Amino acid sequence: MVRDIITHPDSCLRTYDPEKATLFYVPYLPAAELHNGTLFAPVSNSIYGKALIDVITKNKFDDWEKLxxxxxxxxxxxNGSDHIMVYSEPMHGLWHPRSRRGNFHFLRSQYQTYSPIVISVELSTTFIDEYPMCARKNILMPYPKPMGCCAFLSSAAAAVAAVAAVAAVAECGMIVSTIKPEDAIPPPTIADNAAALTRCSSTLSSIKHxxxxxxxxxxCSLSGKFVKKHQISNNYASAYRQATFCPAPGGDSPSAKRNFDALIAGCIPVVLSKDxxxxxxxxxxxxxxxxPYxxxxTLQAADYQDAKFDPQTCKFLSEDRNSTNSTDQQQQIPANDLQSILEAISPEELERLRRGVAKAAYTYSYYRKRPDLPDNPLLEGVLPDGGAAHMLVRALEERSSGALWGACESELKGKDISKDKVNAFKC
Incomplete structure (x- = not known):
């Protein structure tokens, strides 16, 4: 995506005269190299990655020039401050950190505190709080959608009549759907996908829990019972199109492509991560x-860390769910399970959020939505022209000639990055 925005024949950004250039794109695709034949390719042994590491960290150019x-x-x-490095997956850098989490990949494999401008799909509040100026000189982009603005939504899915508010847990993201009372259709629903949930469970025990x-x-929710009774499909595309809320707990890292899928489908993301x-x-x-408001x-993951219901009886586990007043009568305390929290949101607030979702969906789309957009515009050579493409150009203009590197460089004085606590997210 970034390469095409910069180098496409219809792009106005490219010059073939390096003396006139204010930025230099480094055409190296680390994710492509990692996935070259196997998910577990020895990317840490890549001679190309090592050549770039030598340049970025040591100013050694032998392999840069030879390879x-x-x-x-x-x-x-x-000093490389006008050079652009792109990392299209959150855990990828010039070598793969494997099971390491937290700020590790920002600092140790993507080298975001060094001079080149890093374009990535993930940052964390922990990293930004610790290195605000270095985070500022880099660019955070939405996850790419190589097949256009609505790739995961097939025409068949779009044709599904929204007669019930169906939801699903797909790609590890639980989707909750609520409906307005006057719609007079079955209760708001959630569906789950056990296989996807198991497949994407984090190695972090707290997130898995x-x-x-x-x-x-x-x-145990009304939604779950409704889905089971009516055997509702949990198809990813149709579920996202019909859902109102799409909760997304953290996984291997705080970010997830499904958050952007949700927005483009018109679903309100519910983020359960501090980072x-x-x-x-x-x-x-x-x-x-x-x-984001x-x-x-955004909800606190800690509030939903433990189950609210007994899985066998589906009764609330919290002993203070019911309290006894002076007349020994039971007084109900409002439920704090996820679905009850979301159902309590007013219709006016839902309408406000939906307007925001529409704006965010445009801003995070790499292609402008239009009837003649091919199924795979990147493959067809269509210049990315959506909101995300325009935002990237604005961000690059602001960083012309390495304009933001000096503030990052000053911020690093007196800091020992090797001692940074990088091994966990706040999730």
Whole structure:
């Protein structure tokens, strides 16, 4: 995506005269190399990755010149601060950190505190709080959708009549759907996908426990019972199109492509991570045109860490769910399970969030929605022209000639990155 935005024949960004260039895109695709034949390719042994690491961390250009055939003149001109590195998956860098989590990959495999401009699909509040200026000189982008603005929504899925508010847990994300009372259709529903949930469970025990608790509670909710009774399909595309809320607990990392799938499908994301950062917001440190409060809901994962219902009896586990007053009569305390929290949101608030979702969906789309958009515009050579593409150009303009590197460089003085606590997210 980034390569095409910069180098496409119809793009106005490219010059073939390096003396006129204010930025240099490094055409190296680490994710492609990692997935070259196997998910577990020895990317840490890549001679190409090591050549770039030597340049970024040591200013050693021998392999840069021999392997890539590039001159070192222009990197040296501004110490690489006008060079662009792209990482299209959250855990990928110039080598793969495997099971390490937290800020590790930002610091140790993507080298985000070094001079090049890093374009990535994930940052964390922990990293931004610790290195605000270095986070600022880099660019956080939404997950790419190579097949257009609505790739995961097939025409068949779009034709499904929304006669019931169906939801699913797909790609590890539980979707809750609520409906307005006047719609007079069955209760709001959630469906689950045990296989996907198991497949995507994090190695972090706390996140795995959170997912299991959410899955267990779903089965005891009115939604779960409704889905089971009517054997409702949990098809990913149709579920996202019909759902109102799409909860997304953290996984291997706080971010998830499903959050952007939800927005494009018109679903309100419910983020359950303290470390998740939306692109193009004030939280990201980049150009702020969106406010997460306008299109998403953030809840504390700790509040849903433990199941609220007994999985056998489906009765509330909390002893203070019912309290006895002076007349020994039972007084109900409002439920704090996820579905009850979401059902309590007013119709007016839902309408406000839906307007925000529509704006965010445009901003996070790489292609402008139009009738003549092919099924795979990237493959067909269509220039990305959506909101995300325009936001990237704005961000690059702001970083011309390495303009933001100096503030990051100053921020690092007196800091020993090797001692940074990087092994866990806040999730």
């Amino acid at each position: 890539f055939g590039w001159t070192s003149k222009y990197y040296k001109r501004r 959170l997912r299991q608790s959410m899955k267990s509670d779903f089965r 998740y950062v939306w692109p193009f917001t004030s939280d990201s440190g980049n150009i702020a045109v969106l406010n 306008d299109f998403s809901i």
